[in-house]
Amino acid sequence: MSALALGDPEPPGQPGRGSAKGPFSVRMPVPPTLRPVARTEDTDVYRLDILPADLELQAGVRTPCLTFGGSFVGPTIRAREGRRVLVTYRNRLPETANVHLHGGHVPADSDGHPMQVIDPGAERRYEYPNRQPGATLWYHDHSHHLEAEHVYRGMHGFYLIEGEDESRLRLPSGEYDVPIAIRDAQFDPNGGLVHGDPAARNVILVNGRSKPWFPVAARKYRLRVLNSSTLRYLKLNFGSLPVHQIGSDGGLLPAPVDRTGTDFPLAAGERLDLVVDFSGLAVGSKAMLTNQGQFTGDDRIEPVLCFTVDRRERDRSRLPGTLRPLPDLPPATVHRELTLSFDLNGTPVGLVNGLPFDADRVDQRIRRGTTEIWTVTNGDTATKYGPIQHSFHLHLTEFRVLDRDGRPPLPGDIGRKDTVPVPPGTSVRLQATFDDYLGRYMYHCHMLEHSSAGMMGQMEIVD
Numbered sequence: 001m002s003a004l005a006l007g008d009p010e011p012p013g014q015p016g017r018g019s020a021k022g023p024f025s026v027r028m029p030v031p032p033t034l035r036p037v038a039r040t041e042d043t044d045v046y047r048l049d050i051l052p053a054d055l056e057l058q059a060g061v062r063t064p065c066l067t068f069g070g071s072f073v074g075p076t077i078r079a080r081e082g083r084r085v086l087v088t089y090r091n092r093l094p095e096t097a098n099v100h101l102h103g104g105h106v107p108a109d110s111d112g113h114p115m116q117v118i119d120p121g122a123e124r125r126y127e128y129p130n131r132q133p134g135a136t137l138w139y140h141d142h143s144h145h146l147e148a149e150h151v152y153r154g155m156h157g158f159y160l161i162e163g164e165d166e167s168r169l170r171l172p173s174g175e176y177d178v179p180i181a182i183r184d185a186q187f188d189p190n191g192g193l194v195h196g197d198p199a200a201r202n203v204i205l206v207n208g209r210s211k212p213w214f215p216v217a218a219r220k221y222r223l224r225v226l227n228s229s230t231l232r233y234l235k236l237n238f239g240s241l242p243v244h245q246i247g248s249d250g251g252l253l254p255a256p257v258d259r260t261g262t263d264f265p266l267a268a269g270e271r272l273d274l275v276v277d278f279s280g281l282a283v284g285s286k287a288m289l290t291n292q293g294q295f296t297g298d299d300r301i302e303p304v305l306c307f308t309v310d311r312r313e314r315d316r317s318r319l320p321g322t323l324r325p326l327p328d329l330p331p332a333t334v335h336r337e338l339t340l341s342f343d344l345n346g347t348p349v350g351l352v353n354g355l356p357f358d359a360d361r362v363d364q365r366i367r368r369g370t371t372e373i374w375t376v377t378n379g380d381t382a383t384k385y386g387p388i389q390h391s392f393h394l395h396l397t398e399f400r401v402l403d404r405d406g407r408p409p410l411p412g413d414i415g416r417k418d419t420v421p422v423p424p425g426t427s428v429r430l431q432a433t434f435d436d437y438l439g440r441y442m443y444h445c446h447m448l449e450h451s452s453a454g455m456m457g458q459m460e461i462v463d
């Protein structure tokens with residue numbers, strides 16, 4: 001076999017063989033699509049085990065992981081708008097786990113509340129109604145104090161809802177619709193994942209492989225990019241490849257936005273829905289996706305994924321001029337202010353409005369049907385460690401970013417959002433309407449080491 005093994009493709013969904021070492025010698029796997037165990041007229045039924053697995057994240061080395069279904073990234077669930085999904089997760093770990101569907105409008109007892117855990121050996125059924133527009137969601141562990149380590153060690157996967165409007169849009173689909181999860185990691189000399197100093201996480205994994213390659217035809221692809229890091233900010237760039245952003249966290253934008261050549265800053269948990277056009281590239285050529293180091297003490301730009309154009313193909317997909325209108329913003333009647341910060345005296349404790357998470361305390365009571373504006377502020381401007389970055393994630397529903405410190409939203413704030421960065425000393429104003437389920441839901445910093453340390457609040461939607 002050649003040193004670069006570029007002519008030795010493996011079927012999508014299979015882990016890299018790792019027979020050749022060095023950058024761009026392992027093919028990027030596409031997470032396998034989970035098959036339902038039953039289908040009824042209106043429901044797809046799934047079973048998925050949470051279990052340990054030794055996986056080849058780095059060529060030739062086995063890494064102990066905590067997984068959904070034995071793969072890292074876990075299997076993709078492909079749902080359809082208006083068609084219910086039931087998933088029974090069985091916990092085969094020796095510790096508690098649970099599952100939050102990030103971006104899902106779901107009943108409170110299916111939201112993966114941090115205190116609603118699945119005990120070792122037990123199972124729990126989650127109901128996902130999918131009564132929301134098509135979007136790129138993901139599922140991950142959310143058990144209290146453990147979510148950062150659990151997600152870091154592998155417990156995450158994609159959940160894609162196809163909107164009722166999507167087939168007529170004729171966006172790239174099937175094998176040309178590729179979910180890509182990007183995150184950082186640190187390995188010990190034996191290949192074990194080190195969940196320690198975040199600044200030491202010096203490896204970027206793309207669908208669970210370091211510096212993989214991915215074969216593409218010279219045509220358009222839909223790439224759904226997730227920052228699945230627990231903490232790290234990414235700054236991605238596709239170089240000169242034509243890139244249009246068609247969606248963000250909560251689904252499609254009103255129209256594609258040409259973002260060719262621009263950086264894509266992406267906080268942990270945020271998603272990008274992109275159409276990338278490889279048709280201008282010759283067969284045999286390569287294109288790099290790069291990331292610029294963030295929070296690691298260096299600002300190097302490093303290639304993280306190599307696209308290899310290996311064939312020409314007829315492309316019947318389109319990049320439509322219009323996609324999906326955004327819902328109107330009704331007038332807001334309630335305003336709330338939240339400040340995210342740390343108490344750094346002793347063991348760091350994450351705070352929202354000065355208080356760490358308490359499952360027995362409801363921080364915000366919200367009447368169903370209300371439209372609210374939340375001003376979220378990062379109060380950690382001058383700690384003993386310097387300024388500290390935070391982000392904000394709202395469960396249950398999306399919000400729209402109105403402004404940042406009175407200035408227009410950033411390019412990454414467009415569309416229906418559920419996760420946004422909140423840089424030190426800044427405020428972001430968000431507007432959301434709480435119109436579907438009742439019960440208790442979380443909001444928190446989505447830098448999971450921060451939420452694991454308590455930087456979460458609880459809201460209760462009431463009639």
Ligand SMILES: [Cu+2]
Pocket residue numbers: 340389390391445446447450451455
């Ligand atoms: Cu934070």
